[in-house]
Every structure is written in structure tokens, then in C-alpha cells.
Amino acid sequence: MVTRAVPSRDELLAVLDQVKDPEVPVVSVVELGIVRDAVATETGVEVTITPTYSGCPAMREIESDIRDALAEHGLGPVEIRVVYSPAWTTDWIGAAAKEKLEAYGIAPPGVVQRDELVSLERRARRVRCPFCKSLNTERKSEFGSTACKSIWFCRSCRQPFEEFKAI
Amino acid sequence: MSSPAFFEYLLRLGDDRLVLGHRLSEWCGHGPILEEDIAVANIALDLIGEASLLLKLAASVEGKGRDEDALAYLRDAIEFRNSLIVELPKGDFGFTIVRQFLFSVYSMLQMDALQKSVNADLSGVAAKALKETRYHVRHSAQWVVTLGAGTAESHQRVQQSLDDLWRYTGELFIADDVDRQVAASGEGVDPSTLEGAWRGQVLSVLDRAGLRVPDAGYMQQGGRAGRHTEHLGHMLSEMQILARSHPGASW
Numbered sequence: 001m002v003t004r005a006v007p008s009r010d011e012l013l014a015v016l017d018q019v020k021d022p023e024v025p026v027v028s029v030v031e032l033g034i035v036r037d038a039v040a041t042e043t044g045v046e047v048t049i050t051p052t053y054s055g056c057p058a059m060r061e062i063e064s065d066i067r068d069a070l071a072e073h074g075l076g077p078v079e080i081r082v083v084y085s086p087a088w089t090t091d092w093i094g095a096a097a098k099e100k101l102e103a104y105g106i107a108p109p110g111v112v113q114r115d116e117l118v119s120l121e122r123r124a125r126r127v128r129c130p131f132c133k134s135l136n137t138e139r140k141s142e143f144g145s146t147a148c149k150s151i152w153f154c155r156s157c158r159q160p161f162e163e164f165k166a167i
Numbered sequence: 168m169s170s171p172a173f174f175e176y177l178l179r180l181g182d183d184r185l186v187l188g189h190r191l192s193e194w195c196g197h198g199p200i201l202e203e204d205i206a207v208a209n210i211a212l213d214l215i216g217e218a219s220l221l222l223k224l225a226a227s228v229e230g231k232g233r234d235e236d237a238l239a240y241l242r243d244a245i246e247f248r249n250s251l252i253v254e255l256p257k258g259d260f261g262f263t264i265v266r267q268f269l270f271s272v273y274s275m276l277q278m279d280a281l282q283k284s285v286n287a288d289l290s291g292v293a294a295k296a297l298k299e300t301r302y303h304v305r306h307s308a309q310w311v312v313t314l315g316a317g318t319a320e321s322h323q324r325v326q327q328s329l330d331d332l333w334r335y336t337g338e339l340f341i342a343d344d345v346d347r348q349v350a351a352s353g354e355g356v357d358p359s360t361l362e363g364a365w366r367g368q369v370l371s372v373l374d375r376a377g378l379r380v381p382d383a384g385y386m387q388q389g390g391r392a393g394r395h396t397e398h399l400g401h402m403l404s405e406m407q408i409l410a411r412s413h414p415g416a417s418w
Contacts, residue, residue, distance in 0.1 A: 054295055055216020084220070085291030087298060142302055143206035147213065151202060167298050 012038035019065045022058045026104040033092030044077040050088045053147040090166050102130045107163035129154035172348035174228045176355045181221035182249035188214030213299040220292045240410035244400040251390040252335035254399040262328040268307035272368050275300040276361045285353035308372045315376025330381050337386025
């Protein structure tokens with residue numbers, strides 16, 4: 001009888017790194033910081049994830065994609081644990097993933113601003129157009145096609161584009 | 168840890184967001200401009216997501232085998248614990264914006280304080296909701312200023328909405344035995360402690376918008392005890408019909 005070697009955390013994360021975000025299919029759920037941990041247990045695999053936004057409708061799909069990816073590698077059964085603390089932040093997205101976002105046409109998130117509780121204006125932040133790289137852009141709305149994105153317009157190439165919101 | 172008071176307190180938190188989220192979702196497809204349609208639907212999604220987490224926690228604290236869906240879809244109006252302000256019909260866009268503003272500032276202060284809850288689940292949900300609520304406050308505050316300092320008609324409409332809504336704000340800060348118990352245990356926050364900061368933040372934006380602060384007068388209350396306006400029942404009949412007509416349906 002062949003006994004399987006217990007997969008290491010790195011091996012599990014490498015498998016999960018193939019699971020792309022359903023809305024932004026160029027970055028993985030590991031790169032986005034949604035997957036917080038993965039460990040082999042006596043009975044299977046336990047994956048810890050954290051949602052991006054409380055009402056993000058992609059979370060259910062992400063859970064099922066995680067199960068499928070691990071099953072393809074003969075790993076499982078999978079126990080998914082959802083944690084809310086520490087709260088997800090775009091500061092967890094690394095430089096390589098930010099480059100992928102920009103190449104895909106989504107301006108990557110800036111550094112999270114620790115605002116006063118109520119401030120009407122955000123401190124002016126320049127967002128670079130992912131298409132022509134101009135800084136001559138304006139924000140049209142803080143809310144976009146998904147909870148994690150805002151809508152911008154580039155005055156140079158006259159293209160609308162989305163920004164991954166810093167949160 | 169699982170006290171009846173904490174369950175009741177979580178219902179209040181969850182129901183406020185569920186009912187307001189549903190009211191806001193009524194704008195989907197009817198927003199004044201495309202960007203606002205999207206913005207308002209996004210905020211509704213955040214609120215319903217927060218409600219789902221809070222009601223899930225409430226269900227586990229209750230420990231009677233109900234889940235968040237049972238709490239959302241299978242309770243009658245008299246069992247809802249939301250404040251009255253969130254259940255009022257959506258009105259015009261100005262009314263919706265003024266209500267969002269008044270509630271979002273309240274919610275932001277509440278979630279900020281609840282980050283320190285001794286209940287780790289609640290503090291985690293609060294930390295997450297706080298980030299979202301900051302966006303909601305900024306969005307609604309900008310609109311209050313835009314409409315208040317806009318045309319004569321936009322000014323008149325938001326002033327009227329503010330006057331109509333003001334009498335429902337007092338309820339948000341009333342502390343009863345439930346609030347005092349969860350504040351004493353460190354699980355929750357006594358809402359009366361939030362009023363000063365709320366007033367300060369709200370008045371500074373109203374001032375910028377050139378809006379008159381309504382006189383303090385009679386304040387409506389009753390939602391926390393299940394005494395609701397006629398509007399909640401009508402809203403629930405629409406919100407709950409699918410789940411009640413097809414028990415256990417999944418899609």
C-alpha cells in the first residue's frame with residue numbers, strides 16, 4: 001500500500017495559487033490575501049480564508065474553486081474555515097500581483113489611508129491610467145462593477161478604467 | 168457567554184443592516200445616474216453582507232438550531248429589532264441619501280467601538296464593517312453637501328427629508344436593559360455613549376451643506392421592542408415571499 005506524503009504548507013499554497021479570483025482572473029486567491037493559511041490535518045486539508053468585503057458574492061465560488069483545485073491534486077477532504085480578523089486589506093497584495101492587475105487593465109490599489117472617522121475628501125491621490133500610464137485621471141465613483149473596485153476616467157486617452165480600491 | 172441579552176443585541180445590529188440594505192436595494196435599476204445606481208447597490212450589498220454575518224452570530228449565540236436565513240426570512244415584523252428609521256420607504260433620492268448619511272455615521276461610530284468587543288467574532292465583523300462604512304459615510308456626506316448646497320429645489324427637498332427623518336434619530340441612542348447588560352459584559356456598546364460624537368460629525372456636514380438642524384422635538388421609538396411602522400410588514404412580505412413559498416429552496 002502506498003502512503004501519501006503529507007503535503008507541506010508551501011505545497012498546498014502552490015496548488016491554491018492556481019485558483020484565480022473569479023472576477024479578476026489574473027491574480028490568485030493566495031496573491032490577493034484571501035487564503036490566510038493551509039495545513040494538512042490527520043483527516044484532510046484545512047484552508048483558512050478571509051472575505052474581501054462582507055457581502056462579496058464571489059466568496060462562495062472561491063470556496064468551491066479551492067475544493068476543486070485541491071481535489072484535482074488528490075487532496076482532501078477540504079475543511080474551509082472563514083476568519084474575519086484581522087480584516088482583509090489590500091496592503092496584503094504584493095508587488096507582482098499589482099503588476100498583473102495593471103497589465104489586465106485595473107489600476108492597482110495604493111497604500112491604505114488611515115482616515116479620520118469622517119472626512120469628506122480623501123487626500124488627493126493620483127491614480128495612473130493602466131492603459132496609457134497618464135496621471136491625468138479623475139475618479140468618477142468610489143463604487144464600481146464589484147465591491148472592490150472604483151470607476152475612473154483617463155483624460156489623456158479618454159478611456160474609463162477601474163481601480164482596485166485601497167481598503 | 169451566550170446570554171439572551173447578547174442575542175437580542177445582535178438581532179438589533181443585524182436587523183438594522185438587513186432592513187436598510189433591502190430598502191437600498193430597491194434603487195437597483197432606478198438610480199438617478201448609472202454611477203449612483205452602482206454605488207447604492209454596492210452599499211446595499213455591504214449592508215446585507217454585514218447583516219448576514221451578524222445574524223449568523225446571533226443564531227449561534229441563540230443555539231436553537233436556527234441559521235441566519237431563518238432569522239432573516241422566517242420572522243414576522245413583530246420579531247424584528249431594527250430601528251424605525253431604516254424601515255421607512257425609500258422616498259426620493261434625497262431622502263435615501265439623508266437617511267444613509269444619518270445611519271452611516273451612527274454605524275461607523277458603533278463599529279469603531281465594537282472592534283473592542285470581548286466577543287472575538289463580533290470584533291472581527293466590526294473591524295471589517297468599519298472599513299466599508301467609511302466609504303458609505305463619505306459617499307452620503309458628499310451627496311448631502313452636493314444636494315444641500317445645490318439648486319433651490321435640491322436644497323428644499325433634502326431639508327424636508329432631514330426634517331422628516333430627524334424624529335427617528337433619537338431611537339438610535341436609547342439604551343435599555345439589553346444595551347446596559349452587553350455594555351457591562353464588554354460584548355456590546357451602550358448606544359447612548361455614541362450620541363455626542365454622532366451629533367458633532369452630523370452637524371459639521373449639515374453646516375457645510377447649508378442645512379438647518381431640525382429642532383429637537385418628539386422622538387419616535389419602538390423598533391427595538393418590535394413595535395414597527397406599517398411599512399416594515401409590507402417590506403417583509405416582498406423580501407420573504409420566496410423563502411416562505413418554497414421552504415428550503417436553494418439555487
